[in-house]
Amino acid sequence: MEPYILPESWLKAKPKLNLKTQFNFVATADTHGGNSGSATVNTEGEVVGILFDGNLESLPKRFVYSDTQARSVHVSIEAVWEALEKVYSAKELLKELR
Numbered sequence: 424m425e426p427y428i429l430p431e432s433w434l435k436a437k438p439k440l441n442l443k444t445q446f447n448f449v450a451t452a453d454t455h456g457g458n459s460g461s462a463t464v465n466t467e468g469e470v471v472g473i474l475f476d477g478n479l480e481s482l483p484k485r486f487v488y489s490d491t492q493a494r495s496v497h498v499s500i501e502a503v504w505e506a507l508e509k510v511y512s513a514k515e516l517l518k519e520l521r
Contacts, residue, residue: 436510445499448472451490452497454481463497472497 452463454474463472474497481493507513507520 432510439509440505444501444505446502447496447498449494449496451493452495453488454495458495463500470500472499473503 461474462470476496478494
């Protein structure tokens with residue numbers, strides 16, 4: 424059912440995918456519009472995701488930060504590795520990124 428139809432490449436790769444891989448996560452990171460595509464870094468300085476969305480309450484954070492309701496949505500870096508390796512066969516790119 425639209426818009427949740429997976430591309431053929433993902434359907435073909437399904438038997439190879441680890442379906443327990445974390446795909447997305449939410450955080451109370453201090454972000455605002457225009458931060459999409461930014462790396463999400465943990466306290467160890469490791470990239471753990473990529474910011475791509477937020478809830479409505481995150482919109483005013485450009486001016487005032489509050490972690491009580493505002494949430495940002497991130498794709499897990501583990502899901503990126505899984506897709507690059509098993510869906511897109513981008514092994515050379517993975518070597519460069521890791």
